[in-house]
Amino acid sequence: xxxxxxxDICRIILSRLNPEVYDIRLITGLTRYPSAKTQALFENFKDxxxxxxxxxxxxxxxxxxxALIRLYGVFRREKFDICHxxxxxxxxxxxxxxxxxxxxxxxxTPHGHNFYGYFGPVFxxxxxxxxxxxxxxxxxxxVFTELEKEDFIRFRxxxxxxxxxxxxxxxxxxxxxxxxxxxxxxxIRVQPDTSKIKDQLGIKPNEYAVGMVGRxxxxxxxxxxxxxxxxxxxxxxxxxxxxxxxxxxxxKLERYAETLGIREKCIFTGWREDTPxxxxxxxxxxxxxxxxxxxxxxxxxxxxxxxxxxxxxxxxPEVVRDNHSGILVSPGSPDELAEAIKRLLKDERMRKQMGxxxxxxxxxxxxxxxMVEAISxxxxxxxxLS
Numbered sequence: 001x002x003x004x005x006x007x008d009i010c011r012i013i014l015s016r017l018n019p020e021v022y023d024i025r026l027i028t029g030l031t032r033y034p035s036a037k038t039q040a041l042f043e044n045f046k047d048x049x050x051x052x053x054x055x056x057x058x059x060x061x062x063x064x065x066x067a068l069i070r071l072y073g074v075f076r077r078e079k080f081d082i083c084h085x086x087x088x089x090x091x092x093x094x095x096x097x098x099x100x101x102x103x104x105x106x107x108x109t110p111h112g113h114n115f116y117g118y119f120g121p122v123f124x125x126x127x128x129x130x131x132x133x134x135x136x137x138x139x140x141x142x143v144f145t146e147l148e149k150e151d152f153i154r155f156r157x158x159x160x161x162x163x164x165x166x167x168x169x170x171x172x173x174x175x176x177x178x179x180x181x182x183x184x185x186x187x188i189r190v191q192p193d194t195s196k197i198k199d200q201l202g203i204k205p206n207e208y209a210v211g212m213v214g215r216x217x218x219x220x221x222x223x224x225x226x227x228x229x230x231x232x233x234x235x236x237x238x239x240x241x242x243x244x245x246x247x248x249x250x251x252k253l254e255r256y257a258e259t260l261g262i263r264e265k266c267i268f269t270g271w272r273e274d275t276p277x278x279x280x281x282x283x284x285x286x287x288x289x290x291x292x293x294x295x296x297x298x299x300x301x302x303x304x305x306x307x308x309x310x311x312x313x314x315x316x317p318e319v320v321r322d323n324h325s326g327i328l329v330s331p332g333s334p335d336e337l338a339e340a341i342k343r344l345l346k347d348e349r350m351r352k353q354m355g356x357x358x359x360x361x362x363x364x365x366x367x368x369x370x371m372v373e374a375i376s377x378x379x380x381x382x383x384x385l386s
Contacts, residue, residue, distance in 0.1 A: 001028045001029075001031045001034055001038050001042075002031055002032060002033040002034065002057075003033050003034065003035045003038070003271060003275065004215070004296075005111065005168070005294065005295075005296030005297070006086055006087050006111040007034070007035070007038055008035070008037075008038075008170075008296060009086065009109070009111070009168065009169070009296075009371075010026060010028075010086055011037060011038055011041050012169060012171065012368050012371070012372065013084075013372060013375060014026050014041065014045060014048070015041060015045070016368060016369070016372040017372060017375070017376060018376065021376070022376075022379070024048060025048050025049075025050060025078065025080075026045070026048060026049045026050070027049075027050045027052060027055075027071070027074060027094075028049065028050075028051060028052070028055070029051070029052055029053065029054070029055025029056055029057075029067070029090065030051075030053050030054075030055065030056045031051075033246070033271045035273060035275075036273050036274075050074065052067055052070050052071065052074075054066040054067040054070060055067040055070075055071075055090060055093065057089070059089065064089075064093060067093055068093050068096060068097055071093060071094060071097035071098075072097040072100055072101050074097075075097055075098050075100075075101030075102075075103055076101045076102075080098075080103050081103075081104060081105060081383060082103070082104075082105045082106075082107060082379055082382070082383065083095070083098035083103045083105070083106050083107070084107045084108070084109070084379075085098075085106070085107070085108045085109070086108075086109050086111060087109075087110070087111050088110060088111075088112075088113070088114050088127075091108045091109075091110060091134075092130060092131075092134060095108060095134050095137070095138055096134065099137045104383075104386045105139050105379075105382050105383055105386045106137060106138050106139055107138070107139055107140045107141075107142065107378070107379075107382065108138050108140075108141050108142070109141070109142045109143075110141065110143070110148070110293070111144075111293055111294075112148070112291075112292070112293025112294070112314070113131075113148065113151060113152070113293070114127045115127065115128055115131075115151055115155050115157075116291070117219065117290055117291030118219055118291065128155050128157065131155075131157045132156065132157050132158075135157055135158040135162070138158070138162070139162070139382050139385075139386070140162055140163075140164055140378060140382055141157075141158055141162055141163050141164070142163075142164045142165075142166050142375070142378065143163060143164070143165055143166075144165075144166065144167060144168040144293060144294045144315060145165075145293065145294060145314075145315030145318045145319075146165065146315075146318060147314060147315045147318065148293055148315060149163050149165055164374075164378055166371055166374040166375060166378070167365060167366055167370065167371060167374075168294050168296060168299065168366060168371065169366055169367055169368035169369070169370060169371025169372065170296065170299050170300060170303060170362070170366050170367070170368060171368045172303050172362065172363055172366070172367050172368070192274075192276075192277035192280045192281075194280055194281045197277060197278060197280070197281050198281050201240075201242070201267055201269070201278075201281075202240075202267065203240045203267075203281070204238075206238060207238045207239060207240050208236075208238060208239045208240070208283045208284075208345055209239075209240055209242060209281050209282050209283055210229070210232070210239055210240070210241050210242070210282065210283060210284045210286060210341055210345075211241065211242030211243070211244055211278075211279070211282045211284075211285060211286065212225045212242070212243060212244065212245075212285070212286045212287060212288065213244040213245055213275060213279065213285065213287075213297045214244075214245045214287065214289070214297060215245055215246070215247045216243070216245050216246060216247030216248065216249040216250050216253060217247045217248060217249060218249065218290070219289065219290050219291055220245075220247075220287075220288070220289050220290075221288035221289050221290050221311065221331065221332065222243060222245075222247075222249055222253055222288070223249070223253065223256065224288040224332060224333070224334045224337060225241070225243070225286055225288045225334075225337065226241075226243075226253055226256055226257050226260065226262075226266065227260070227334035227337075227338075228286070228288070228334040228335075228337035228338040228341060229241040229257075229260075229262055229265065229266060229338075230257075230260040230261070230262050231334060231335065231338035232338050232341050232342055232345075233262050233265050235342055236342065236345060236346075239265065239345065240265060240266075240267060241262070241265055241266045241267065242266075242267045242269060242278065242282070243266060243267070243268045243269065244269045244272065244275055244278060244279075245269075245270075245271060246270050246271040250268065250270070253268070254266075254268055276300070279297075279300065279301060279304060279306070280304060282301070282306050283306070283307075283344075283345065283351065284306065284307055284308070284309060284341055284344055284345070284351070285297065285298070285301035285306050285307075285308045285309075286308070286309045286310070286337065286341065287308065287309075287310040287311065287316070288310070288311055288331070288334075288337055289310070289311050289313060289314070289316070289331070290311065290313065290331050290332060291313055291314050291331075292310075292311065292313060292314040292315065292316050293314055293315050294314075294315045294316075294318075294319055295310065295314075295315070295316055295319060298310060298316065298319050298320055298326075299319060299362055299366050301358070302320070302325055302326070302355075302358030302359060302361060302362040303358075303359065303362045303363070303366075304359075305355040305356060305358065305359045306355055306358070307325065307326050307327075307344055307350075307351050307354035307355045307358060308320055308325065308326035308327075308358070309326060309327050309328075309329065309337060309340040309341055309344070310326060310327075310328055310329075311328070311329060311330070311331035311332075312328040312329060312330060312331065313331045316328065319366075320358075321357070321358075321361055324354065324357050324361070325354055325355075325357045325358030325361050325362075326354060326358065327340040327343070327344065327354075
């Protein structure tokens with residue numbers, strides 16, 4: 001449940017599903033960087049959250065085996081009607097344990113996939129083979145984009161009728177049920193003081209703020225953002241570049257920015273609990289990923305009226321309307337990233353129009369209530385067929 005799109009989805013499902021219909025438990029692994037909303041959820045739903053510290057993002061045969069045994073014990077004891085797993089590795093361990101324990105209905109949401117782009121060809125084939133095997137006892141796989149659905153079919157992971165497309169939902173309004181109100185007591189929505197945030201980060205009032213938000217790992221393309229920043233800085237002097245997030249590339253990126261002569265232009269914030277507030281000061285949000293299922297940060301940016309520049313890869317073209325709410329470029333191209341950023345910075349009217357367009361686009365399609373209603377319907381229908 002570290003900060004990110006998948007943890008937000010789990011939190012929204014737990015806090016918004018009708019408690020009179022569903023008695024829900026959240027089983028989660030080692031959590032180092034929970035968002036403020038996730039921390040509030042842990043506190044308000046502490047009787048419904050079970051931590052399995054052996055369940056970790058990294059592949060580790062020892063901890064993974066312990067996690068599998070622990071999960072099996074939980075499923076045998078609790079006798080759930082439905083097990084809904086999220087993300088790749090937790091999805092593998094959770095589904096195997098649920099099947100072995102006799103859980104009647106198993107549903108999986110991959111939040112992307114690892115079929116290509118993440119690992120080498122040999123390991124990617126192993127992942128596809130494992131997913132094909134586990135899908136045999138998975139009742140439904142929910143995906144967020146048509147591309148994800150097509151990939152599951154193309155790689156023959158499962159049959160088309162087993163796949164349900166449910167658009168990723170974001171909390172775009174203040175209407176919440178009683179359960180959500182209880183959860184969010186500690187997270188009252190307050191408009192951030194953008195001038196104060198800029199001052200704290202060392203950004204002058206007349207300077208533009210361009211940022212990327214995400215894990216600083218190769219697949220997210222932060223290297224290309226730094227390279228694009230150097231190209232933009234060579235043309236425009238009044239721009240600061242924010243790298244919001246943490247990861248294995250953090251130190252290398254800082255040294256790279258130094259090598260490119262733009263270290264004073266780059267602000268590495270690390271992981272921050274106030275990331276949504278920091279995002280509010282951005283003039284442009286950039287997502288240079290090499291592979292991305294959805295990119296929830298793109299939905300969040302557009303919901304704030306921030307135009308985006310992102311890679312034309314994965315499910316991103318289904319989330320960002322090219323030349324309408326943002327500009328899409330070839331993945332792995334700092335030149336195209338830089339040109340798109342400069343184009344938006346130099347044209348205030350275009351920047352404002354794309355921000356407004358994104359706001360309208362997201363509100364019409366990516367609301368939390370619609371997502372939770374679709375998941376609730378899926379649960380009900382799948383239980384009836386079991």
